[in-house]
Amino acid sequence: MPRKPTQEKLDKIEASYIMFTREKLESIILETNDKLRKLERNIKSVLNSISRPSKCNACGTEVFWVTTKAGKNIPYTAEGMNHYADCENVGQINVITSKFPRY
Numbered sequence: 075m076p077r078k079p080t081q082e083k084l085d086k087i088e089a090s091y092i093m094f095t096r097e098k099l100e101s102i103i104l105e106t107n108d109k110l111r112k113l114e115r116n117i118k119s120v121l122n123s124i125s126r127p128s129k130c131n132a133c134g135t136e137v138f139w140v141t142t143k144a145g146k147n148i149p150y151t152a153e154g155m156n157h158y159a160d161c162e163n164v165g166q167i168n169v170i171t172s173k174f175p176r177y
């Protein structure tokens with residue numbers, strides 16, 4: 075019959091498991107951050123080539139005006155978000171719209 079592990083042994087196993095999990099998570103976070111930075115650079119590069127860069131007068135975020143196929147002008151952020159949806163002053167969409175430069 076196998077011997078029951080001591081509490082000290084269990085604590086060591088738990089500590090090494092926690093360390094392994096932490097290292098794995100840190101590596102995943104670094105990898106994900108790296109991918110996100112590359113993705114953001116790519117999005118910004120695409121937006122720069124097809125849009126008119128500007129700044130949101132309501133919050134100062136850099137935005138890129140893109141004209142949709144339907145002819146609507148939409149301000150996108152470097153993260154690829156529609157700034158009408160993610161502006162911190164989203165509740166004042168008419169104010170923001172009027173503050174954006176029109177082309």
Ligand SMILES: [Zn+2]
Nearest residue numbers: 130132133161
């Ligand atoms: Zn804004």
